[in-house]
Amino acid sequence: xxxxxxxxxxxxxxxxxxxxxxxxxxxxxxxxxxxxxxxxxxxxxxxxxxxxxxxxxxxxxxxxxxxxxxxxxxxxxxxxxxxxxxxxxxxxxxxxxxxxxxxxxxxxxxxxxxxxxxxxxxxxxxxxxxxxxxxxxxxxxxxxxxxxxxxxxxxxxx
Amino acid sequence: xxxxxxxxxxxxxxxxxxxxxxxxxxxxxxxxxxxxxxxxxxxxxxxxxxxxxxxxxxxxxxxxxxxxxxxxxxxxxxxxxxxxxxxxxxxxxxxxxxxxxxxxxxxxxxxxxxxxxxxxxxxxxxxxxxxxxxxxxxxxxxxxxxxxxxxxxxxxxxxxxxxxxxxxxxxxxxxxxxxxxxxxxxxxxxxxxxxxxxxxxxxxxxxxxxxxxxxxxxxxxxxxxxxxxxxxxxxxxxxxxxxxxxxxxxxxxxxxxxxxxxxxxxxxxxxxxxxxxxxxxxxxxxxxxxxxxxxxxxxxxxxxxxxxxxxxxxxxxxxxxxxxxxxxxxxxxxxxxxxxxxxxxxxxxxxxxxxxxxxxxxxxxxxxxxxxxxxx
Amino acid sequence: xxxxxxxxxxxxxxxxxxxxxxxxxxxxxxxxxxxxxxxxxxxxxxxxxxxxxxxxxxxxxxxxxxxxxxxxxxxxxxxxxxxxxxxxxxxxxxxxxxxxxxxxxxxxxxxxxxxxxxxxxxxxxxxxxxxxxxxxxxxxxxxxxxxxxxxxxxxxxxxxxxxxxxxxxxxxxxxxxxxxxxxxxxxxxxxxxxxxxxxxxxxxxxxxxxxxxxxxxxxxxxxxxxxxxxxxxxxxxxxxxxxxxxxxxxxxxxxxxxxxxxxxxxxxxxxxxxxxxxxxxxxxxxxxxxxxxxxxxxxxxxxxxxxxxxxxxxxxxxxxxxxxxxxxxxxxxxxxxxxxxxxxxxxxxxxxxxxxxxxxxxxxxxxxxxxxxxxxxxxxxxxxxxxxxxxxxxxxxxxxxxxxxxxxxxxxxx
Numbered sequence: 001x002x003x004x005x006x007x008x009x010x011x012x013x014x015x016x017x018x019x020x021x022x023x024x025x026x027x028x029x030x031x032x033x034x035x036x037x038x039x040x041x042x043x044x045x046x047x048x049x050x051x052x053x054x055x056x057x058x059x060x061x062x063x064x065x066x067x068x069x070x071x072x073x074x075x076x077x078x079x080x081x082x083x084x085x086x087x088x089x090x091x092x093x094x095x096x097x098x099x100x101x102x103x104x105x106x107x108x109x110x111x112x113x114x115x116x117x118x119x120x121x122x123x124x125x126x127x128x129x130x131x132x133x134x135x136x137x138x139x140x141x142x143x144x145x146x147x148x149x150x151x152x153x154x155x156x157x158x
Numbered sequence: 159x160x161x162x163x164x165x166x167x168x169x170x171x172x173x174x175x176x177x178x179x180x181x182x183x184x185x186x187x188x189x190x191x192x193x194x195x196x197x198x199x200x201x202x203x204x205x206x207x208x209x210x211x212x213x214x215x216x217x218x219x220x221x222x223x224x225x226x227x228x229x230x231x232x233x234x235x236x237x238x239x240x241x242x243x244x245x246x247x248x249x250x251x252x253x254x255x256x257x258x259x260x261x262x263x264x265x266x267x268x269x270x271x272x273x274x275x276x277x278x279x280x281x282x283x284x285x286x287x288x289x290x291x292x293x294x295x296x297x298x299x300x301x302x303x304x305x306x307x308x309x310x311x312x313x314x315x316x317x318x319x320x321x322x323x324x325x326x327x328x329x330x331x332x333x334x335x336x337x338x339x340x341x342x343x344x345x346x347x348x349x350x351x352x353x354x355x356x357x358x359x360x361x362x363x364x365x366x367x368x369x370x371x372x373x374x375x376x377x378x379x380x381x382x383x384x385x386x387x388x389x390x391x392x393x394x395x396x397x398x399x400x401x402x403x404x405x406x407x408x409x410x411x412x413x414x415x416x417x418x419x420x421x422x423x424x425x426x427x428x429x430x431x432x433x434x435x436x437x438x439x440x441x442x443x444x445x446x447x448x449x450x451x452x453x454x455x456x457x458x459x460x461x462x463x464x465x466x467x468x469x470x471x472x473x474x475x476x477x478x479x480x481x482x483x484x485x486x487x488x489x490x491x492x493x494x495x496x497x498x499x500x501x502x503x504x505x506x507x508x509x510x511x512x513x514x515x516x517x518x519x520x521x522x523x524x525x526x527x528x529x530x531x532x533x534x
Numbered sequence: 535x536x537x538x539x540x541x542x543x544x545x546x547x548x549x550x551x552x553x554x555x556x557x558x559x560x561x562x563x564x565x566x567x568x569x570x571x572x573x574x575x576x577x578x579x580x581x582x583x584x585x586x587x588x589x590x591x592x593x594x595x596x597x598x599x600x601x602x603x604x605x606x607x608x609x610x611x612x613x614x615x616x617x618x619x620x621x622x623x624x625x626x627x628x629x630x631x632x633x634x635x636x637x638x639x640x641x642x643x644x645x646x647x648x649x650x651x652x653x654x655x656x657x658x659x660x661x662x663x664x665x666x667x668x669x670x671x672x673x674x675x676x677x678x679x680x681x682x683x684x685x686x687x688x689x690x691x692x693x694x695x696x697x698x699x700x701x702x703x704x705x706x707x708x709x710x711x712x713x714x715x716x717x718x719x720x721x722x723x724x725x726x727x728x729x730x731x732x733x734x735x736x737x738x739x740x741x742x743x744x745x746x747x748x749x750x751x752x753x754x755x756x757x758x759x760x761x762x763x764x765x766x767x768x769x770x771x772x773x774x775x776x777x778x779x780x781x782x783x784x785x786x787x788x789x790x791x792x793x794x795x796x797x798x799x800x801x802x803x804x805x806x807x808x809x810x811x812x813x814x815x816x817x818x819x820x821x822x823x824x825x826x827x828x829x830x831x832x833x834x835x836x837x838x839x840x841x842x843x844x845x846x847x848x849x850x851x852x853x854x855x856x857x858x859x860x861x862x863x864x865x866x867x868x869x870x871x872x873x874x875x876x877x878x879x880x881x882x883x884x885x886x887x888x889x890x891x892x893x894x895x896x897x898x899x900x901x902x903x904x905x906x907x908x909x910x911x912x913x914x915x916x917x918x919x920x921x922x923x924x925x926x927x928x929x930x931x932x933x934x935x936x937x938x939x940x941x942x943x944x945x946x947x948x
Contacts, residue, residue, distance in 0.1 A: 024283040024594070024653050027558030056285045059561055062399045062605030065579040081403060084299030086354035091290070095274045104296045104354070106403055115403025116285070117292040125355070130307060146288040159639065160536060205791075210598075211591040211618070218590070218620030221929025224791040231817060234791035234933065235626050238591060238598065238618045246615065247630060253536050254636035256787075256825065279597035284558050393639070395613035397585075400602045415611065519601045524614055 029057040032071055038144035042074040042136075044112055055112040076136045077155065078109035085125045101125055107134055107152050121151035159423050162252050163380035163387035164530070165373050166195025167491045172334045172368035172479045175269040180214070181226040184265050187369035188228045191261065195373050195383055202373075204257040205229035207236045208244035208264035208483050212276040228261055240264070240439070241370060242486025242516020242526045246395055252374050260374040264484030268365035273482060280519070282400065292402075294441070297520040298362065299354030301407045302444040306356065308408035309459030313356050317347035320361040320443035320477065322465040327474025329504040330492075334366045334479030361443040363480035370487040372494075388494045392424030392529035402521060410445075413452035413515070413525040420513070421454070424529035429454040435496045435512035436470050437489040445522055446475055453513060453527060472496065472504045486516020490528060497532040536638025539943045540631075541774035541781040543577070543767050545901035546570025547728040550762035550889045553652040559599055560606035563587075563648045566763035566894075567607050570644070573910075574767050575777050577642065582767075584640040585609040587647065588618045588627040589893030594653040607646050607765075621841065621928025622789070623647055624764065624897025625935025628924070629787045631768045632937070641770045648763035649891040691756065691844075693809060693931055695748040698846035700810040702750065705861035707849060709750055713741035714867050715845035716755050716887055722874065723884025726912035730760040730889040750846075755887075757843035762891030764898045771943055782904040786822030786938035790814040794930035809931055810846075812854045818936040819855040819925075826938040828921070831856035835938075837879050837906045837915060837922040839899035843886045847927075852880055855925055855936065879915045882906070900924025900937040907941050 026034065029045050033056055036043035044053050045068040047061035053072055054061075061068045083105040089098045105120035105128075120128070121137060134152040142148050168190030170176070170183055178186075192199060207227050211219045220236035223229070233251075237244035241264025248260040277294045281287045302316065321342045327333035328340040342360075350360040380387040394416035398405055405411070417429070426432050436455055440446030447461030456464050464470040471477075473492040476485055493512035495501040515527040546569030548554075554562055571579060585607060587600045596602075604610050615634075619626040624647035631645035701707060717736050724734035744754035774781030792814035819831070828834045838857055842848035849863040857878055858866055866872055872880040881887075883902040886895045903922035905911040920942070926935040 024287075024596075025555050025558050025650070026284045027561045028556065030284045030558065058605060060564055060606050062404070062610035065605075065608045082300045082304055082407065084296050084303060084354045084357070086296055086299065086352075088293075088295050088353060090274045090278055090293040090295065092275050092278050094272055102291070104291045104300070106300060108403060113404075114401055117296075117402065118289065119291060130303075146285060149289075212597045217592040218618075218929050218933075221620055221791075221794055221932055224929075224932060225793060229791045230793060231790055231814070233789050233818075233821070234619075235617060235630065235789055236619050238588075238616045243615055247617070247633065250630070250633040250637035250639065253638060254538075254633050255536065256633075256636070276597055279595065280599075280601055282602045283596055283599075395615070397601075397604055397609055397612060397614035399604050399610045401605075411611070518598060523601055523604075526613075 029059045029069065033057050034144045037148040038142055040138050040142065042076065042109055044072050044074045046070045046072045052113040053111060054114045055109050056116055074109050074111050078107045078134055080105050080120065080128065080130055080132050080134055081108050081115050082106040082130060083120060083128050103128065105152060118149055119151035122153035160253055161377040162249055162374055162390050163377065164390065164494050165375045165380050165383045165387055166191045166197065167372040167494060168194055169332050169370045169488055169491050170368050171332055172366040172481055174334070174336060174366055176367035180265060180267055181223070183367065183369050184223055184226040184263065187263055187371040188226065188261060191371040191373050197373065197383065199228050202228060202232055202259050202261050204233040204251050205261045206244045206248040208239065208241045209236065209266060210238050210483050212279060213266040213271050213482055215271055227263060233257065239518045239524065240486040240516035241484045242439070242490060245372065245487060245490060246393065246526055248374050249390060249393065252376055258376060258379050261371060262374065262487065263369060263371040264487045265369040266481055266483040267367040268482060269367050273365050295354040295357065297402065298442045299357040300402065301521045302357050302442065304407035305444050305448055311459065314344060314348060315462050316361055316444045317344045318462065319446060319465060320347045323443060323446070323471055323474050323477035326472055326504060327478035330473045330478055331502055333474050334364055337364050337474065337477060337479050357442060363476045366479040366481055368479065368481035368484050370484045370491055372487060372491060386498045388497045389531050390528055391531045392420035394419030395526040397524040400519070400523060405521065407521050409458060410448050410452040410522050410525065413449050413522060413527065416525045416527045417453040420527045420529050426529065433511055433513055434469060434509040435472060435493055435506050437473060437475065437493040437512065437514040438471060439476055439486050439489050439516050441476065441522065443477065446471060449515060449522060469506060472501065472506055489516065490514040493530050497530060536636065538636050538638050539771035539783055540635035540768050541771055541783045542904040542939065543769055543774050543778040543781055544570050544574035545905055546573060546765045548763045550728055550730040550760045550891055552730065552758060552760060554650060554761035555652065559594065559596065559648070559650045559653065560603040562650055562761060563603055563646055563763045564606040566648065566765040567644065567646060570765035570767055577767065577777060579608040581642045582608055582612060582644045584613050584634045584643045586615045586617060586627050586630050586634060586643065586645045588616055588623040589648050590620065590623060591618055593892065594650055608644065619928055619933050621892060622896050622926040622933045622935045623893045623928065624895055625899065625924070625926030625937065626789060628766060628897045628900050628937060629789055629935055631766060632784045632787050635768045635770055641773060643768040644765060645768065645897065646763065646765045647894040647897040649893040650761045651759040651891065652761050691748050691751060694844040694847065695751050697809045697850065697931065698750050698844065700808050701846050701850050704810065705864060707864040709742060710738060711849070711864040711867065712750065712755055712845040713738040715848050716741050718867065718873060719881055719885040719887040722882050722913055723888035726884050728912065729884040731758050751844055755845050757887050757890040760889050760891040762889065762894050764894040764901055766897060766901050780908045780941055782907045782939045782941065783943040784937060784939050785944040786826035788818035788821035788936040790818040790821070790934055792932040794932045810850050812850070814932060814934045815851065815854040815927065818934040822936045822938045826940070827944045828938065832858065835921050835923055836917065836919045837903060839881055839883060839903045839924045841886050841896055841899055841926040842881070843890055845887060848881065848885065848887070851925060855923065874913065875916050882913045882915055883911065896926025896928065896935055899926055900939065904939055907939060
């Protein structure tokens, strides 16, 4: 599969790769990950040696240098490991202050050993707590690309 | 490790917009370093440059820096990381015995390129880059939160470090004029704009144009060239994984390993008491503390005490003006000046053993640290 | 100074193709690293204590991609250095691998070079080599029409056709001579497993039948744009003897820089007036030969891999590095001297003309030379190879890498 990114617009899917000025093949395991997003499902990989689970998936474990190509379905929930709040938007061309708070979270999906940097939504920055439970919010139009993850919100509201 | 010395150096006075072409700026530095060591270009046998194609907006950016960098008909190469990494390659070349005199320079002109945008290109192109919320600001913000939470430190403490660095910069004649703030208060730092909470603008360095060059020589040649050689007695270099979720951001394991290795080579057992000066390349005021703790200069979470002793970044560190690709070399040159007793205005008396570091990557992923010593 | 003799014990490749769309950059690199480690006998990834990598940064549009790819090239919790010098990147990475061991600081060094050109637009990237300086030309009184002509010189084909014209004027080589080089390369490539353009039945007529891209170079003479990676493992003489059947000792390295060709800095420098003269290559070769104790390269060297995306360059480089007398290379190719079973086989791997993953290409040259000495090359020459060279060029044809290897170490003169 492929993804297409325009600076001002949302990500859109064309065939085969991520377009961010340049195109990037997403590769063996990320292809599966994006297929999973299309079904509103997280698919990670598991290290064949130490059993660590990676989401987003990678096909090699850095600690064992062993293959991590066994796919594993993961839940939609996770915990907030770290977060920051910024009003800046940095694109591949410029840095802008959009004067609007955007919460960036480091979210570890339950059952995974790695975390991903994703937006956190539907919460006031003051209510954020490290370790709080979050759940994914899927985008309205699922296309099988990174923008399918609209963000993560607290479970049961705050 | 055989003895290799830094025998000459030159740092171009940085500027927000230096009003020179990159080649003029580079020539000033390389010529300056040769003059400082009292050498001719002919004496050089190898030149290692450090520049980045994205920062220079040009593919193969070193191929046009051959003449100004002094590399015409010299054994030339380029490292595309930080100046301190380029010095590692220069050091390897001298240690191999193939080369007797190596020039290393680092150069970039942030006035001509969007640095934060160039860092976006460092992110994982299959996930982080299309989502586009991981960048220099947010990584710095998360790192600072991790540090504050892990050790119960307040934002005010980090503001103290920033103010300390900016005050030190005011004493450093080669600091960026815009970063020299003699009378800055902690409140001023705490009231500056939020870049990415809790990271604030005055805890983040100001980008500036600049070049730094150093000349390396093995022992026999070094003693003939200068009366005040500064010896590289230890070096450590380590790289951590890219994924922030896999790392403990409140500390820096690659710096810990690098420092451990450098101290082992240099025969340093107690860095706390033996190291007089530390010029560390921290990307934020908070990272300065994390790196200093990782380097064993203070216990974990107790890095703040270093600003009372004054041995952390007497030049102002990265906060004195940040030139990507050159900053690590600038830190090394500052440490060398301290050992030679030539740090005008910010000299630490009796400094004889120093460390200097360079890094690349988000939250200091790849660190390199040098132990520098004076005397015999 | 450290008196360490570096040696190559293993070289790995991934399969090269115009579009490796099945893998991302990290996975592509991983294939080469795995191949290299698999062929390295008892060496495990944990034994590696230094990792060096490089590619052409602006081609894929990723800045310092090795930071992200750390886990895929066994570099987690190890030192990782990035060396890039344009077309010579692979060669420069190879040379830095040599120095990492020669310095005495590290004794098991992995060097990786790669390119996934299908991710970007190479010609746009290359044009910026020349066009980066363009903005100031109008202020120097350059006319728009002259400016456009300079743009043509920007991409590699522009430089290469100037070079070809100069070479053909000097040596009286014909287009047929150029085509002959292409035929030899692509037929060789057909016998090597990892190469890109495999053409076992190509003839000189086939090549001359294709249209001109830039006179005198035709479409059929130009290298392809490939995706690929190469990894090489370096260690000390002592360890190499324990690990490898035939360790390959690196006896000489040189990487002299010349002035950029075509246009000088800010239009101020003279540049190289004759881009086929190549003083840098001559001096790099001299330095490497002197370190390796080689006095008569044309007799002492058994095998050569030179970096030649364009056929005229292959003729030119084999002369400049001292394997043939000036202007005599076309005749040598005609007489089969450089063929697989000739006296001086050149580019039996298929060369850059058949496979060009730019960042990796200059490393694949010494890597293939090393494999020929080990007797493990994909297209192994029948004679025993004792001494071989690997050469690379890059930048505005002003950067060179030159490596001389042998099955016997050359003690350094201190």
